[in-house]
Amino acid sequence: MxxxxxxxxxxxxxxxxxxxxxxxxxxxxxxxxxxxxxxxxxxxxxxxxxxxxxxxxxxxxxxxxxxxxxxxxxxxxxxxxxxxxxxxxxxxxxxxxxxxxxxxxxxxxxxxxxxxxxxxxxxxxxxxxxxxxxxxxxxxxxxxxxxxxxxxxxxxxxxxxxxxxxxxxxxxxxxxxxxxxxxxxxxxxxxxxxxxxxxxxxxxxxxxxxxxxxxxxxxxxxxxxxxxxxxxxxxxxxxxxxxxxxxxxxxxxxxxxxxxxxxxxxxxxxxxxxxxxxxxxxxxxxxxxxxxxxxxxxxxxxxxxxxxxxxxxxxxxxxxxxxxxxxxxxxxxxxxxxxxxxxxxxxxxxxxxxxxxxxxxxxxxxxxxxxxxxxxxxxxxxxxxxxxxxxxxxxxxxxxxxxxxxxxxxxxxxxxxxxxxxxxxxxxxxxxxxxxxxxxxxxxxxxxxxxxxxxxxxxxxxxxxxxGKPLTRSVPIFWEHEGNKAVRDGKWKLVAQFGAPWQLYDMSTDRTETRDLAAAHPDIAARMTQQWNDWAAKSFVDPWPNKVDGGVIKGRLEGGKAPGKGKHGKGKRKRAAQAAAGA
Missing domain, CATH: 3.40.720.10 (Alkaline Phosphatase, subunit A)
Structure with missing residues (x-):
């Protein structure tokens, strides 16, 4: 401005x-x-x-x-x-x-x-x-x-x-x-x-x-x-x-x-x-x-x-x-x-x-x-x-x-x-x-x-x-950040990381997202995918170009010892998350 x-x-x-x-x-x-x-x-x-x-x-x-x-x-x-x-x-x-x-x-x-x-x-x-x-x-x-x-x-x-x-x-x-x-x-x-x-x-x-x-x-x-x-x-x-x-x-x-x-x-x-x-x-x-x-x-x-x-x-x-x-x-x-x-x-x-x-x-x-x-x-x-x-x-x-x-x-x-x-x-x-x-x-x-x-x-x-009045919501809640995205509609939540398939969770019984129901309810997943696409198209959600903006969640101890499998790790290391050096 x-x-x-x-x-x-x-x-x-x-x-x-x-x-x-x-x-x-x-x-x-x-x-x-x-x-x-x-x-x-x-x-x-x-x-x-x-x-x-x-x-x-x-x-x-x-x-x-x-x-x-x-x-x-x-x-x-x-x-x-x-x-x-x-x-x-x-x-x-x-x-x-x-x-x-x-x-x-x-x-x-x-x-x-x-x-x-x-x-x-x-x-x-x-x-x-x-x-x-x-x-x-x-x-x-x-x-x-x-x-x-x-x-x-x-x-x-x-x-x-x-x-x-x-x-x-x-x-x-x-x-x-x-x-x-x-x-x-x-x-x-x-x-x-x-x-x-x-x-x-x-x-x-x-x-x-x-x-x-x-x-x-x-x-x-x-x-x-x-x-x-x-x-x-x-x-x-x-x-x-x-x-x-x-x-x-x-x-x-x-x-x-x-x-x-x-x-x-x-x-x-x-x-x-x-x-x-x-x-x-x-x-x-x-x-x-x-x-x-x-x-x-x-x-x-x-x-x-x-x-x-x-x-x-x-x-x-x-x-x-x-x-x-x-x-x-x-x-x-x-x-x-x-x-x-x-x-x-x-x-x-x-x-x-x-x-x-x-x-x-x-x-x-x-x-x-x-x-x-x-x-x-x-x-x-x-x-x-x-x-x-x-x-x-x-x-x-x-x-x-x-x-x-x-x-x-x-x-x-x-x-x-x-x-x-x-x-x-x-x-x-x-x-x-x-x-x-x-x-x-x-x-x-x-x-x-x-x-x-x-x-x-x-x-x-x-x-x-x-x-003490109940709260209602007529439209879902939406997210997008660095290609990670989600939509919450009532008890259902659809969520995906950049480049990964959508996962579907029933938040009324699985708030901690441990049971993916996308395969069991493809109709719900498809409906919510369209909801997210429609929202993104009218909400200035521009395509995210990079999967990683600054790195992945992995590292080395400051003394030079490598983490990973064995003494410190729980298993084989995988790329799991972004670690952008920012905000």
Whole structure:
């Protein structure tokens, strides 16, 4: 987006805001979403909710307490206990695509972000490396309805190509490069942040005081925006995309020390433990099957003691980053309560993709101390398998391990007491966030914006869940990333990796995708294949040219020992997954 278009967006937004502030604006029902006239009218008459959307980077489905983790997350536990947990909510398998879907209510290619925002393919509508003119953000929809809008964290949706936060509806913004944890951390692109469109040194006092840690610093900025909204007398929409737990994973040394030694039981046992907790709480069916690990995974019991110690430290760093993020969320909640804003603030917590197996089964560590500002921690395939319990595969993929995310919703004033602490089991996707927030805010999703036709929202509202109402969906949910693809229609899911045949699963009886029914139900597979083809043809899903974008999941231990069959491996090594060095 050029400077002229940025001005046009701001001018249009301001003009619309002046018109809408004269009175509430009803939200028309979308094709997928039946209107909730009584609830919507009540929401418009009462104080509209504040909204904080929290997005975690590269976190697996089971990495927090409410979803089965051994990592203590008391603050997220409390939000879940008094809110809602969604058991079948989905992202778009990768950083930039998921962020684009979340912010726009469109599928990634529709929003111009079929890949990372570094991928620009002229002439291909799905790879613009920026948010497309046919899309609007939640900030652009809520701002005209009188909301203060702000974001602090990782952006990664085209700032370098014309769509920084300031150009797409955010009043205030502070964004940084992914994987930034400390003010004096070395690395390309990590010497500065961007505050409201201008660069500031990462270690400058205006970014954070002293030797800050990113999770805490980002919450400080978020609370600052809360105060600015209060001064302006406006409800707020704030977007908090954490650095954690993207590589290179880092955490304060004292936090890491709390977890050292706690992972010496190994990934296999800890995975079984998480699975049992998931079944016990009802998150996963009691008769669910835990899939076999990939043949690339190592047998923990065959590892030398020194390798076990190394892997234990890698996971200790990761657990420390999760724990410290939870602590920062606790600070955010406490500050909201101190300002009298917690009860009427809807907090949504989710992840942008599944656990990350990039760097293969060996992972990486870099310079000592591991987890410090000079290290280079990648957790690798073995721990990513634990993180995605009970699912298969990882970030990049359309199997459940790549696309299933926790979703916690907290809103004391808006979630009916009778459903607090319960689970929402109907499938949902990031594209549903826009229609939900627009409905609750009494905001109008535009048909045109800045002189451009805007694509209709691809999702449906899940606001009915806050009243205990069942959620319905009239069209399937779709995925495509790097040639990996899937479609979810009711209980059926059709999924394929690039160049591989479709597989069909009955998610009502086999959520962990262990029994392929494509041969048994060729009619269903054919129908869903056509659904996916029809969606792709009208959604800017351009053909993916490469099976591998940067490598495969395999590697060598940093000491030079080869993995594979024998001492470390479970069997013959195969190409099993992409490990693109990115987002």
């Amino acid at each position: 050029n400077i002229v278009k940025s001005v046009l967006r701001a001018t249009a937004t301001t003009a619309t805001a002046l018109a809408l502030l004269a009175g509430p604006c009803a939200l028309p029902a979308t094709a997928q979403t039946p209107a909730r006239p009584a609830a919507l009218a009540a929401a418009q008459q009462a104080k509209r909710p504040n909204v904080i959307v929290i997005l975690v980077d590269d976190m697996g489905f089971s990495d927090i307490g409410p979803y089965g983790s051994e990592i203590p997350t008391p603050n997220l536990d409390a939000l879940a206990a008094n809110g809602l947990r969604f058991t079948q909510f989905y992202n778009s398998a990768r950083c930039s695509p998921s962020r684009a879907s979340l912010l726009t209510g469109l599928y990634p290619h529709e929003a111009g972000m079929g890949g990372l925002d570094s991928i620009v393919r002229p002439g291909l509508g799905g790879f613009q490396g920026r948010l497309a003119d046919r899309a609007v953000t939640i900030a652009e929809v809520l701002k005209p309805a009188g909301y203060f809008t702000g974001m602090a964290g990782k952006w990664h949706v085209g700032a370098q190509h014309g769509t920084p936060p300031k150009a797409v509806g955010f009043d205030r913004s502070m964004f940084q490069k992914g994987g930034t944890y400390f003010p004096d951390q070395p690395g390309k692109g990590r010497t500065f942040v961007t505050i409201d469109g201008r660069q500031a040194r990462l270690d400058s006092p205006e970014v954070g005081k002293g030797e800050w840690y990113a999770s805490d610093m980002l919450v400080d900025w978020t609370v600052r925006f809360v105060d600015e909204a209060k001064v302006a007398g406006k409800p707020f929409f704030l977007y908090l995309p954490f650095t954690a737990v993207h590589f290179p994973v880092m955490a304060p040394a004292d936090e890491i020390a709390k977890f050292k030694g706690k992972y010496m039981a190994g990934w296999d046992q800890l995975r079984r433990d998480r699975f049992e907790r998931q079944k016990k709480t009802g998150l996963i069916a009691a008769d669910a099957t835990l899939p076999d690990v990939l043949p690339e995974a190592y047998d923990w019991d065959k590892l030398p003691a020194a390798d076990k110690e190394r892997f234990d430290t890698i996971m200790a760093v990761y657990a420390a980053a999760i724990s410290r993020m939870d602590k920062a969320i606790g600070t955010l909640v406490a500050d909201l309560k101190a300002r009298g804003e917690f009860d009427n603030t809807l907090i949504l917590f989710m992840s942008d993709n599944g656990g990350n197996a990039e760097s293969g089964p060996d992972g990486r560590t870099g310079a000592a101390p591991w987890g410090g500002k000079y290290s280079n921690i990648f957790v690798g395939l073995n721990w990513a398998t634990l993180q995605n319990t009970p699912f298969r595969y990882f970030k990049h993929y359309a199997e459940e391990g790549g696309i299933a995310t926790p979703l916690i919703a907290s809103w004391p004033a808006g979630i009916d007491a009778k459903v607090r602490g319960t689970m929402v089991r109907e499938p949902g996707h990031l594209v549903d966030v826009m229609p939900t927030l627009a409905e609750l805010a009494g905001a109008k999703y535009p048909a045109r914006f800045d002189g451009h036709d805007i694509r209709p929202m691809s999702g449906r509202s899940f606001a009915g869940a806050f009243d």
